[in-house]
Amino acid sequence: MTTQTMGPGPLMIDVDGLELNQEDEQLLQQACVGGLILFQRNFSSRSQLCELVKSIRAIRQDIIIAVDQEGGRVQRLKEDGFQRLPAMQKIKDYQEAQTAASETEIEQLGFLMASEVLACGIDISFAPVLDVDESFSSIIGDRSFSDDPREVVRLGSAFMRGMSNAGMATTGKHFPGHGAVQEDSHLTLPVDKRSWAEVEQRDLLPFAKLLPQLDALMPAHIIFSQIDEQPVGFSEYWLKTVLRDKMAYNGVIFSDDLSMEGAVQAGSYAERAKLALSAGCDMVLVCNNRQGALEVADALQNYPLAPESQERLMTMLARRQWAWENLASDSSWQGGKAFAERLLA
Template sequence: MKKLLFLLFIFATRSLSGQQADKLNHFFNEKENRWADSVYQSLSQTERIAQLLIVRANNSRENYFPEISQYIQKYGIGGVCYFGSGAMRQAKQNNAWQKISRVPLLTAIDGEWGLGMRLDSTISFPYQMTLGAIENDQLIFEMGKEIGKECKRMGIHMNFAPVVDVNVNPNNPVINSRSFGDNPQKVATKALAFLNGMQSEGILATAKHFPGHGDTDSDSHHTLPVINRSVARMDSVELFPFKKLIANNLSGIMIAHLYIPAYEKEENLASTLSPSIVNGLLRETLKFNGLIVTDALDMEGVTKFVQPGEIEVRALMAGNDLLLLPKDVPKAISSIADALESGRIDSNYFEKNVKKILLYKYRAGLNKKQEIDLRNLIADLNNSKAFALNQSLFEQAIILLKNTQNTLPLLPETTSNTAVLSIGMNSANAFSSMVKNYANLPFFRLPKSFDLAQQEKLKSDLRKYPTLIVALGGTSMFPNRNFGLTSESIQLINELAKSRTVIFTFFGSPLAYREFLKTDSLFASAIIAHQDNEFAARAVAQQLFGALPFRGKLPV
């Protein structure tokens, strides 16, 4: 019986690879196909296998791995994925590695909110949940386009974004503010604007995490999450954004490490290794012919049940094209070579996969050697147009949650008894500076963590102010850390609101605001500013005085 199933799998993969080849040949032109065929013929079997691998360049804020140079020269790896570092440092390292690579490297990054997610001296655009509050999707397209330009300037070809998970679980420990929200239609529309912007600049956008990581209560970096939902529910919620993006020329999709019994009967088999999910659901049912990349293969969501080497073999057999961050590169290559020699992996299927990667490399401009021009690099990545766009995005995203007493907008001539209190704010200076453009209000500050003596002194200082603007910052996107909120801050704010008019400005996500839902009736006005940074601070300060309107809508 096992032999019969194995033969059926080989037949299916051969048939599928033939279908894929036909569709790819129609998608790519003759010149691109000739180049891919020529490069493929010039490679050794080891080099062909290595083209499937995108290798970890470094751990965040640590030195680049010295063995990468060996992997390039000995095996001819297909690409690298960069993590936290400095922009100039990465550019120099990238140039050095590209120089010694016979086939140019495909370089990738997790840039969900731009290069600033990984690189110092670059711009961080809003989190996707912040974008989910914006009604003007053209701004999101412009952001995607700017991120695409910055990726190109840094020699990056593939961005693992956007996140298209529908965050229907507010306690999701790993997606949360990385999602556009909990509405599948809105997630799809905003993700499409983002990816269209990036792809207009020639960047390979990669939607993630298929078939949907938004309804998990555990983190696939540390374990294998289980999603116990029906096929019908998955189709109407989790798959909805993927289907819309596939219909609109999406370049790539990243497969999540999830166990979904509705699709996969083998217990604890991660979706990354599941033929029924990758080949069956994504390729055959949803007709996706773009690049399929695994989530990181060094994550415990996949290594918990399968060993390195076998992971890469099964990921390839499942239908993935690019194998991201193998834990043991030599083991991955030798295991795939053994599987090819034994016939476990069909040779025709393998050839089509490698040529497909080469075709996408050509499309990304990698038919030619590349070198990043280091002149004016940091200035180019921090251009004034990008900063202005970032400011506009936050201005459009900020939400006036309540204004039941019509406290807002504030009139400068009626604020003589009003003070400002900031708690834990990273952007307190930007906030106070902008407020003072409208009214010279007294400004009090508390750190994120404060003692009883500091609290009592503050309450004494505030006694003469019947109206208080309370700005709470220092927040986090992670629910398992209570979103960075402290019990003493929550208690103090609620206590102050019982005895005076409080305009509560929350520099945190809508998900984190749930901590105040039981007591927000105490607030005269409440504002959700999403993130604690200078862009949000400047926007809120102007909105408090009516200089800018509130336009944001709740994304969850």
């Protein structure tokens, strides 16, 4: 099979198993496919994972391969040498119990996560979570660094410096903030009734402060009813007027998964994808629903992805290659591992 290089298209898909099947291979060859996200079901060992990644690259060399490797309950790669990562709110608990964690330790934690993912040929982990929360939101909770937006800025900035030092692009989620709604957007479409001023002073603050460090953003499937009637990921107001124009953001915008219940009101899978792209997303994710992914791939066969979107997406590819056997001798990896283990103790 010939490796194809055609620039990333606007669709990110997933695969079911530990190796590619014929349908996977055919789908990956479609020009509209530009990304692939891996889940825990795609991992049985590090060697198997590396072979799966190689088989994907053999079909599409330039594809963006992603994983959710935040830590805590959202960590897809956990065994066979991968360091177990704490939920980010463990840092706050550690600070309250002892002394404030140094920014160097948090940087090293970001480096640890990113370097292990990169060493398997994966480009990005969708991290960090920049939502402001402690335990209110059913889906965010301990995934957040803090319920204090200033601490989210401080800790998130340090974590992203570590990711960048390892060679990984950063993705902040879930713009403009998911921590103030209790409902899980995987299961329903939450509505946040707060004013612009309330959102800006709390939830939006980490995104606004950290924009220079953010290579990508992922918007939330939430309606802010006093601000715009569309869910954020389908809203030209949020993505173009606020993010691109007012905030002058020029990084990648990934949709959140279009299979989530929070996306259902936008119509069929094809309608959801086209609406998200026209609202300002550079790439849309369709996960855990192969029929939906095929529908979107068919609808986007001749989709004219803007050159600036393609250029932005190319910045998400890995910026450094790591050999797994060299990680243990790296001082930043060592520091990150030691800090992770202290947080988990």
